[in-house]
Amino acid sequence: MKCPSCARGELEPRLVDLVERWQRQRVIIKDVPADVCPECGEHVYTGETADRVNELIRSSVGVGVEVVIRRFVPKSEDELVAAMR
Numbered sequence: 001m002k003c004p005s006c007a008r009g010e011l012e013p014r015l016v017d018l019v020e021r022w023q024r025q026r027v028i029i030k031d032v033p034a035d036v037c038p039e040c041g042e043h044v045y046t047g048e049t050a051d052r053v054n055e056l057i058r059s060s061v062g063v064g065v066e067v068v069i070r071r072f073v074p075k076s077e078d079e080l081v082a083a084m085r
């Protein structure tokens with residue numbers, strides 16, 4: 001699939017680390033399956049992946065927590081294999 005951002009690169013499936021800010025906290029989610037553009041670095045996620053990342057972020061934060069590191073857990077082995085292809 002061509003990159004929707006630059007239309008030059010061919011998207012490649014990768015596992016990436018996301019850093020998100022949520023309120024005053026920083027949440028790092030590791031090993032998120034994404035399609036990455038080698039040309040411009042654009043990351044494209046499926047809607048389901050985005051939903052689960054948001055859920056992980058919301059469930060990670062708490063009073064007094066500054067940095068949270070979570071690992072994205074695939075729902076099934078198939079999803080992990082698909083992400084690694």
Ligand SMILES: [Zn+2]
Binds near residue numbers: 003006008040042
């Ligand atoms: Zn691109």
